[in-house]
Amino acid sequence: MYIDVTEVAVRFKQGNSEYQALDRVTLEIEKGEFICLLGPSGCGKSTLLNVMAGFIPPSEGTVKIAGTKVEHPDIQYQTIFQNYGLLPWRTVEKNVELGLETKHVKKEERKQIVKQYLAMVGLEGAQKKRPAQLSGGMQQRVAIARALAVESEVLFMDEPFGALDAITRMRLQDDIHRICKETKKTIIFVTHDIEEAVFLADRIVVMSANPGRIKEIVNLQKLKNRERTSDDFIVARDRIFSLLQMKKEDTVEYYL
Amino acid sequence: MKSIKTVKHVILSFGVLIVIWQLGVKAFQVNETLFPTPGKVLQAFGVLVKDGLPGSTSNATLVEHIGVSLGRFFTGYILSTVTAVCFGLVLGWFPKVFAYVNPIIQIIRPIAPVAWLPFIVLWFGIGDTPAIVIIFLAGFFPVLLSTVTAVVNINPIYLKVAQNFGISKVRTLLTIVFPAVFSQIATSLHIALGTSWIFLVSGEMVGAQSGLGFLVMDAKNCLRSDALLATMITIGVLGLLFDQGIRLGERQLNKRYGLGIGNVA
Numbered sequence: 001m002y003i004d005v006t007e008v009a010v011r012f013k014q015g016n017s018e019y020q021a022l023d024r025v026t027l028e029i030e031k032g033e034f035i036c037l038l039g040p041s042g043c044g045k046s047t048l049l050n051v052m053a054g055f056i057p058p059s060e061g062t063v064k065i066a067g068t069k070v071e072h073p074d075i076q077y078q079t080i081f082q083n084y085g086l087l088p089w090r091t092v093e094k095n096v097e098l099g100l101e102t103k104h105v106k107k108e109e110r111k112q113i114v115k116q117y118l119a120m121v122g123l124e125g126a127q128k129k130r131p132a133q134l135s136g137g138m139q140q141r142v143a144i145a146r147a148l149a150v151e152s153e154v155l156f157m158d159e160p161f162g163a164l165d166a167i168t169r170m171r172l173q174d175d176i177h178r179i180c181k182e183t184k185k186t187i188i189f190v191t192h193d194i195e196e197a198v199f200l201a202d203r204i205v206v207m208s209a210n211p212g213r214i215k216e217i218v219n220l221q222k223l224k225n226r227e228r229t230s231d232d233f234i235v236a237r238d239r240i241f242s243l244l245q246m247k248k249e250d251t252v253e254y255y256l
Numbered sequence: 257m258k259s260i261k262t263v264k265h266v267i268l269s270f271g272v273l274i275v276i277w278q279l280g281v282k283a284f285q286v287n288e289t290l291f292p293t294p295g296k297v298l299q300a301f302g303v304l305v306k307d308g309l310p311g312s313t314s315n316a317t318l319v320e321h322i323g324v325s326l327g328r329f330f331t332g333y334i335l336s337t338v339t340a341v342c343f344g345l346v347l348g349w350f351p352k353v354f355a356y357v358n359p360i361i362q363i364i365r366p367i368a369p370v371a372w373l374p375f376i377v378l379w380f381g382i383g384d385t386p387a388i389v390i391i392f393l394a395g396f397f398p399v400l401l402s403t404v405t406a407v408v409n410i411n412p413i414y415l416k417v418a419q420n421f422g423i424s425k426v427r428t429l430l431t432i433v434f435p436a437v438f439s440q441i442a443t444s445l446h447i448a449l450g451t452s453w454i455f456l457v458s459g460e461m462v463g464a465q466s467g468l469g470f471l472v473m474d475a476k477n478c479l480r481s482d483a484l485l486a487t488m489i490t491i492g493v494l495g496l497l498f499d500q501g502i503r504l505g506e507r508q509l510n511k512r513y514g515l516g517i518g519n520v521a
Contacts, residue, residue, distance in 0.1 A: 055416060075422040085417040089435045089513045099421040130513070150421070 044212020332391025344403025386463025
């Protein structure tokens with residue numbers, strides 16, 4: 001498997017007691033898959049993503065990407081944050097160039113790359129703007145362009161559209177879906193929005209809280225029609241809906 | 257419109273102040289050597305600008321004294337803030353080191369910079385150095401501590417981004433942390449500018465034979481209350497100009513970088 005999460009547990013110290021954020025999570029992800037981690041708050045979905053991206057060391061277990069153990073963040077695996085993480089003192093262009101500077105890409109080449117990826121996220125000609133001059137949705141597009149510009153293999157997205165209004169969010173969902181298909185990236189996407197997960201995911205990893213565990217993995221690869229109002233979509237959505245209400249705790253893969 | 261209104265406020269407030277001052281001195285028949293009229297102060301100001309203080313040990317004019325003071329002021333202020341910001345960035349980056357340094361800082365900080373004067377004069381003699389050292393001490397600690405606080409409380413997302421893009425530690429400190437905390441440091445730089453100007457005068461009153469602080473002492477020694485007040489007003493006006501200048505600078509920075517540097521009351 002491309003990404004192997006094996007028996008990962010994460011415990012945080014809370015004063016004298018310990019808080020179990022993740023309990024022996026095992027997950028395998030193929031290259032090019034779009035995985036949504038879905039669950040209520042406190043289910044450890046963000047923690048799992050941060051462990052996979054190398055920001056949080058697991059208390060137990062290992063994460064391997066392409067056979068290499070993840071021990072710290074890597075430029076090959078980019079994380080998109082809910083609050084964008086743009087540098088407000090840099091222009092859009094300079095923000096997108098951030099990773100290219102580390103890779104010592106030549107100046108003319110950088111400009112070319114920035115142009116290409118800004119076009120991909122629908123922000124042609126915004127090079128000289130400052131982040132503060134852009135709407136939230138546009139800022140997140142810049143962050144996506146910045147992550148794509150370093151030609152990362154994997155995108156970790158931590159509730160990336162959580163701070164956006166419903167319509168902007170749907171536009172960005174359409175775009176990330178298209179970008180994913182165009183660039184064949186492996187994407188791990190944390191969300192608590194069922195509709196978002198059903199719209200985007202090849203597989204939805206449904207998690208439960210206290211302690212954070214994988215409850216079900218729902219395979220949606222056969223779900224062809226992702227029109228948000230189509231019957232297939234609504235059926236799949238209802239399925240997840242009832243899953244989240246369920247009390248039973250066996251891990252089964254569904255093929256819809 | 258707003259600037260016209262401000263000008264109106266300034267003219268009115270100073271106009272009223274001068275009238276009260278003049279009437280007060282006349283009405284209570286105050287001895288003019290103890291408290292001179294505005295007219296006398298203006299006269300003294302003219303003499304100070306043209307020939308300097310009569311009977312002074314220094315024959316420098318007011319403008320020359322201002323020049324000397326400004327030189328010390330900017331030397332001290334720039335030395336102090338640059339060192340404080342550099343140390344602050346490093347200490348904020350290594351909180352464990354700061355935990356050891358902090359107790360010493362907390363003991364030195366409450367000591368008024370002027371209390372160091374006897375040592376400073378013993379070590380460096382009379383001249384430019386005492387005033388510069390005093391300004392250094394006055395500006396250093398507030399800027400240092402606010403820089404450390406800003407670095408410790410930096411939004412962690414910036415560090416995550418830096419890590420994610422494989423930016424080295426040194427480059428992170430200089431190109432990510434410094435700009436990220438600059439708006440908070442800017443407030444303390446602004447305050448330090450005012451404090452430094454205040455302490456410059458204190459420093460020059462004891463440790464110098466020139467400058468505005470020296471002129472204050474000299475006017476006192478010559479029993480020239482009019483020249484004394486003229487010098488004091490000059491100090492006040494210059495302080496106001498610096499404050500306005502740094503405000504203008506902040507506005508430019510905000511316009512260019514959108515850093516949201518706050519206004520200091």
